Amino acid sequence: MTFAEPDPPQEPLRVSILSQGSYLIASIHTALNDSQLTRFQRDLIDRIGRDRARGVVIDVAALDVLDSFGSRTLRDIARAGRLRGAVTVIVGIAPDLALSMVRLGLDLDLPTALDLEEGLAHLAAATGAGVVGGAAAAGTVPR
Amino acid sequence: MGGGDQPILDLVPIVRRVVGARIRDPHLVDDLVQETLARMMAARARIGDETLVPYAIVTAKNLVASHVQRQDRDRRKAHLVADPGSEPGPEDGVLGTERRQLVAEALRRLPAEERELLVAHEVQGAGTASLAAERGSTAGAIAAQLSRSRAKLRVEVLLAERTDRPPTDRCRPVLIALSSGDRRRQQRLDCAGHLLECDFCAALAPALLDRRSGGSANPEQRVRVTRDADVVAARQKGREVAAGVGFSRTDTTLVATVISELARNIVQFAERGEILVCPVEEPGRRGVMIVARDVGPGIRDLAGALTDGYSTYRGGLGLGLPGTRRLMDEFDIVSEVGKGTTVTTTKWLRDRPAARGRDL
Structure with a gap:
């Protein structure tokens, strides 16, 4: 998958957004550039409405770098999601990424959790219900 | 030529293996495999099917050997403009x-x-x-x-x-x-x-x-930066260079993050630019130097741009330049309004005894 064009309208994303009960689980699979991040942000906020999600887990374990733009984008997703009625939690920040963010002075100012499991537990607590229907997982979103 | 070429084509994997075992550069491998096959085609009439494979292997080995020799000679005679060593072919006369x-x-x-x-x-x-x-x-x-x-x-x-x-x-x-x-x-x-x-x-x-x-591995990486995707490419190259110098995973991530910020500045503000990442060495210490250079409008308020929270463009946290300066050991910025900006910044490897006692 290459991104030769600056911003083609329908390029495949390097991100998957899965629906799990009333939660969305968004996983970033590779390093993303700024336009890809921006598109991810738009898609995810759309999906919150479409799926009537009450919680969002964003797994950033595969991100190579979380710089000012990446941090800002995650923060915007969480805030916009909040405005649309969903709680967002970021999971999977790698140790090196965490240390470099601290040294860079970047504070996500967002709920974070170690991994997906902890993230879902956080959402369950924050949304006040264990709504996770175990069998309700959907497939990768074809986009 | 038709079916007569099939035995030659069957040689491709063998030849590739012979060349691949001796040469690392994949493009060069391709070239030498092609050349071997070309010679096999030319000599096809003279070789029986049963000796085709050994002939191909010997040809490939010879080509690799003469390439290495040529490279060696090129290195030694690199200062000469004319290359008297290359074998003259029919087209070489005209050339x-x-x-x-x-x-x-x-x-x-x-x-x-x-x-x-x-x-x-x-x-x-x-x-x-x-x-x-x-x-x-x-x-x-x-x-x-x-x-x-x-x-x-x-x-x-x-x-x-x-x-x-x-x-x-x-x-x-x-x-x-x-x-x-x-x-x-x-x-x-x-x-x-x-x-x-x-x-x-x-x-x-x-x-x-x-x-x-001279064709040898050059640890210096240069990435042209004009669009989003180049930012990712630049920071990945930078990570490789930093890892090569011996930085820890955290520090390579730091270097990659710094490159990401600098490269984004180029994409956002300038028409085009480049990121150069290279290992640097001084007596007693090693490090990595990043040069981000662009042809762009330049920065009018340099002091402001170096202040935390200086809001510049959509999306950032305004941490780009000040954050970079905090993370790196040396930081230098030259900007000329209407011409462009050059940021030169170096990070030294910390865990070497010789580096201790300096202003870390």
Whole structure:
């Protein structure tokens, strides 16, 4: 998958957004550039409405770098999601990424959790219900 | 040719394995495999099917060996413009004539004194000592002069090949500095900056630089930055260089993050630019240096841009430059309004005893 064009309208994303009960689980699979991040942000906020999600887990374990733009984008997703009625939690920040963010002075100012499991537990607590229907997982979103 | 070629095509995996085991560069492997096959095609009539495989293996090995020899010789004789070692083929006659005309034209463009010296040394075979004696100079000075003249000659040969003229007065000195490999002079002339602005020189530069690196692995990474995707490419290259120097995973991530910020600045504010990442070494310490250079509007309020929270463009946290400065050990920014910005920043490896006690 290459991104030769600056911003083609329908390029495949390097991100998957899965629906799990009333939660969305968004996983970033590779390093993303700024336009890809921006598109991810738009898609995810759309999906919150479409799926009537009450919680969002964003797994950033595969991100190579979380710089000012990446941090800002995650923060915007969480805030916009909040405005649309969903709680967002970021999971999977790698140790090196965490240390470099601290040294860079970047504070996500967002709920974070170690991994997906902890993230879902956080959402369950924050949304006040264990709504996770175990069998309700959907497939990768074809986009 | 039809079915007669099939046995040759069947050789591809074998030949590839033979060459691949000896040569690392994948492009070179492709080239040598192609060349082997071409020779096999040419010799097809003379070889029986049963000896095809051993013949191919021997051919491939010979080609690899002669390539390595040639590379070796190229390294030793890199200062010579003409390459007397390459085997003359039918097409080389025409190329050779053309080449000779180019070199003759280029020689004509050199100052008379330099021309005479070059011809005396390279063509008539006069040694530097005897040339020095004739001219009341020293062998070292003559050798240095010869090296400068060769650098000029290489540039003039390249220019003679072109139909268009260098567009600016800076082009020639910049190209000569690149050709001579004189880093100080390159810096003084701001060669890298010129290459960004001048497509003419940017097109010629690789020919001058390739020769110098001699095909050996060059740890320095240079990434042109004009769009989003280049930011990711630049930081990934930077990570490789930093890891090669020996930085920890956290520090390579830091270096990658810094490159990401700097490269984004280029994409956001400037038309085009580049990120250069290279290992640096000083007595007692090693590190990685990042140079982010762009041709852009420049920064009007440099002090402001270096302050935390300085809001510049959509999306950032305004941490780009100040954050970078905090993370790195050395940081230098030069910006000229209307021309461009250059950020030079270095991170030293910390865990080496010699580095301790410095201002960490």
